Amino acid sequence: MSQTIWKLDNTTKHYDWGSIDGITNLFGIPNPTPEPMAEIWMGTHPMGCSIAIDNKHGKVRLDKLIQDNPLQMLGNKTFQNFGSLPFLFKILSAKKALSIQVHPTIENAKVGFEKENQLGIAIDAPNRNYKDPNHKPELIYALTSFKAMRSFRSIDEIITLFDQIAIPDLIYPISQLKNNRHSELLKHFFEYLLSLPTKTSLVKQLLMKICTFNEEPYLTIKTLANDYPDDIGLFMPLLLNVIELKPGQAMFLCARTPHAYLSGTGLEIMANSDNVLRAGLTNKYIDSIELINNTDFDSIPLNQLLTKPIVNGNKIDFPIPVNDFKFEIIKSDENLHNERVDSAQILLCLDGKISLSTKSQSLTLQKGESAFISYQTKIYHYQGRGVLAKAFN
Numbered sequence: 001m002s003q004t005i006w007k008l009d010n011t012t013k014h015y016d017w018g019s020i021d022g023i024t025n026l027f028g029i030p031n032p033t034p035e036p037m038a039e040i041w042m043g044t045h046p047m048g049c050s051i052a053i054d055n056k057h058g059k060v061r062l063d064k065l066i067q068d069n070p071l072q073m074l075g076n077k078t079f080q081n082f083g084s085l086p087f088l089f090k091i092l093s094a095k096k097a098l099s100i101q102v103h104p105t106i107e108n109a110k111v112g113f114e115k116e117n118q119l120g121i122a123i124d125a126p127n128r129n130y131k132d133p134n135h136k137p138e139l140i141y142a143l144t145s146f147k148a149m150r151s152f153r154s155i156d157e158i159i160t161l162f163d164q165i166a167i168p169d170l171i172y173p174i175s176q177l178k179n180n181r182h183s184e185l186l187k188h189f190f191e192y193l194l195s196l197p198t199k200t201s202l203v204k205q206l207l208m209k210i211c212t213f214n215e216e217p218y219l220t221i222k223t224l225a226n227d228y229p230d231d232i233g234l235f236m237p238l239l240l241n242v243i244e245l246k247p248g249q250a251m252f253l254c255a256r257t258p259h260a261y262l263s264g265t266g267l268e269i270m271a272n273s274d275n276v277l278r279a280g281l282t283n284k285y286i287d288s289i290e291l292i293n294n295t296d297f298d299s300i301p302l303n304q305l306l307t308k309p310i311v312n313g314n315k316i317d318f319p320i321p322v323n324d325f326k327f328e329i330i331k332s333d334e335n336l337h338n339e340r341v342d343s344a345q346i347l348l349c350l351d352g353k354i355s356l357s358t359k360s361q362s363l364t365l366q367k368g369e370s371a372f373i374s375y376q377t378k379i380y381h382y383q384g385r386g387v388l389a390k391a392f393n
């Protein structure tokens, strides 16, 4: 029988917000460059396709392997629905904040992509919002303590925080929100903040006001100011929940949810898309109108932000409300376990040493190593003490 599981060689991304040694410390994956090691991509994205180690042909691009035999690799259902591997799996390690962003719904992405094509905006132009017609739901799973911002705080909380900083230019717009504590007014306030011509002076006033404050979320603002000293995004910790995930906790981000990853190492799994609308902590293009049209201004309490895991024997499943991907943690031991395959999978070994075997093939994954399991594998076995993260759909 031909090969159905492949060990992967993955692409590293050296974005400037990345940690130099976060991934090396956790996985022992060396970073031979002096640059940050921000992300490792596992999947078939054209900007960083994984390489499969093939017994017969040596190194083969994973996208090529799938294109040559899509039905066997992905299964009929995934091939009919998506035409390619529908998810991208990443290790991510942030030393400084990534931009505050939202991702559009699939409907808005289709409309926006078509509109920008019609307008003749080049796909790689800096003012291009929609790189593809897809949504980009994502899940972040913390491997270390992982700090992020996500979703609006309650309006009462926002008012209290802005009252504490008492910046003269913001007193009137905040009083309007006080009189009508509704998400529509929050949207107006957010719009007002992003459209002010005096952003730099406002940020200066904010940093002056909080210089003696020593609690959250002001500490987060001070940390962010080290890297983004005059960015309007410094106001966002007053508007958005600041959350610190513990290792093993996960958070799903659906379309229209404002969020930013601030620091820590984690796994990220997402649909195959590059559609990002930014709101701050960035030098990149900000399209306020498009951003606001694609943002939900509903408040979500801090205790509702995490995804509740379902423990099933030796597996921890994180339920995902979209079809593009699923995510599971598998604890392996000395016993031989069977795993049924219903879609293509990418396995990443988080700890220990685990052997995978089929009728005709076997390979061992050590901490930091990954493998692609094709649909046609149908069933495989795993054995050995360790932990696997499984991305599938």
Ligand SMILES: [Zn+2]
Residues within 6 Å of the ligand: 101, 103, 138, 253, 259
């Ligand atoms: Zn995102």
